[in-house]
Amino acid sequence: MQDSLEQDRRWYILGPGAIGCLWASLLTQAGAEVVLIGKSGASVMINLHYRPDVSLQKGTGRSLAPGEYRMLRSSADALGSNKKQISQMLIATKAQDANSALGAVVEHLSPNATVISLCNGIGFHESLARKLMARHPQRRFFVAVSSEAAMLEAPLSVLHTGRGITRVGQYAGKTENIGIHQHTDKLLNLLHLPAQLGIHCEYDADINRAVLQKAFINCVINPLTALLRCRNGELLSNAGHNARFAALCSELQPLYDAMYNQQQPAPAKQAIQHDKKPFDLKQSASKVAQVTAANQSSMLKDRLAGRQLELEALNIYIEKAARDLEMPCPLNSALIQKLLHEPPCVKRI
The missing domain is CATH 1.10.1040.10 (N-(1-d-carboxylethyl)-l-norvaline Dehydrogenase; domain 2)
Structure with a gap:
């Protein structure tokens, strides 16, 4: 039971850029365990156990400074065993990197995984959905469009520069009976996101x-x-x-x-x-x-x-x-x- 509870609290985030680090920080503050997955060089995957400290900065921005990072020994350590199969993942890469990044970890996704894309741009979501659903059509794929603003002050150090709304809609997979007026708490629960996330989410049936x-x-x-x-x-x-x-x-x-x-x-x-x-x-x-x-x-x-x-x-x-x-x-x-x-x-x- 303990392993199951810990698994439910673990989120994997593809892409340690500004948006990936922002969500990593907010998820961690809300009590989730977060593993950031990035790339070093052409194809080497790096996995970071992210535990940010939080400090306030004068002005409108909220500084989310990095605290302790632990480099996992290899991708296999983070993703290889069944106990650490990915059940919840955010994709926060550049659009041109999304397909290759997903391809590097798709075999580690659980059959019932929930995946949310935060990538900007158009024309690539269909290929992501096909890759996700190829063997497991029961997976759920959501697309999120956010007006939250963030910028990196340094690698893995993010400044939350503006509040906004994150609209989420289901793109493919097991369908849910959701109304467009679904309020934030129920939507976060549906997405397996912690209620204390600190981001205003709305469901959008026309995502x-x-x-x-x-x-x-x-x-x-x-x-x-x-x-x-x-x-x-x-x-x-x-x-x-x-x-x-x-x-x-x-x-x-x-x-x-x-x-x-x-x-x-x-x-x-x-x-x-x-x-x-x-x-x-x-x-x-x-x-x-x-x-x-x-x-x-x-x-x-x-x-x-x-x-x-x-x-x-x-x-x-x-x-x-x-x-x-x-x-x-x-x-x-x-x-x-x-x-x-x-x-x-x-x-x-």
């Missing part, structure tokens, strides 16, 4: 819409800040940057509308009355840029560090959709080309 909306917001903020080498708030405060921001929003708004109308409805959509308020890309992206004004976008950080940019699941994906819909988006296409072919110029910001 594809939430995924698409966040992706389009990221398609505006991330590439512009990466190209202009500016913080998010400068897209609003700098007149020249703001003009480019407004123009890109205007170009992409009709594409969002067309892509959403083309989507298949979520399974529960017909039985649930949705808020019919249309999505305003400029208004929504402006709100995000304002709330995260002091932040550097992840794409800007990746560009300055010479890392691969998260374009495939964002701007490149919607460019392909635009071609299929015969809706040219020249500003988006030009952004992609500049980011792919112009070397980054390091600038203090």
Whole structure:
């Protein structure tokens, strides 16, 4: 019985970036045992037993500083035995890494595992679902879209820079009878998350819409800040940057509308009355840029560090959709080309 209780409290998190570390910290504070799984070099998996201390920092951010870390001797130590089979896992990698990261651990998932994706972007969830359900269709796969903001101050040291809402919807697997107005406590219980998590969660039966909306917001903020080498708030405060921001929003708004109308409805959509308020890309992206004004976008950080940019699941994906819909988006296409072919110029910001 003791082993079973401990297993129920253990969460595995793929991806020790800002969001992965934020959830690791919050889960640990709520009493869960957390194992962070990252990569070192091309393919070596690292498993960290994460026990963060919590300290308060002046200003709006809450500093979640790392405390004790214990390097597990090998992946097999963390994942190899039946007693440590993964029953609950969060995927918090970059979109381009999600499939390979899941592939490295999928054999260690229990037949009834619950998996939640926190990855940004579109176009890759179906392949994750197929990989998860290939041998065990009873597994449950949820997609989460969060407006919680976080940034790494140092490796494995995260600053919680903004509060938000995390919308969760079931993508595949064993279906649950859940209403869209499911309140946070019941939803956390359904997801096997501790009630003391400290994040406001809402169930969204049309999670594809939430995924698409966040992706389009990221398609505006991330590439512009990466190209202009500016913080998010400068897209609003700098007149020249703001003009480019407004123009890109205007170009992409009709594409969002067309892509959403083309989507298949979520399974529960017909039985649930949705808020019919249309999505305003400029208004929504402006709100995000304002709330995260002091932040550097992840794409800007990746560009300055010479890392691969998260374009495939964002701007490149919607460019392909635009071609299929015969809706040219020249500003988006030009952004992609500049980011792919112009070397980054390091600038203090």
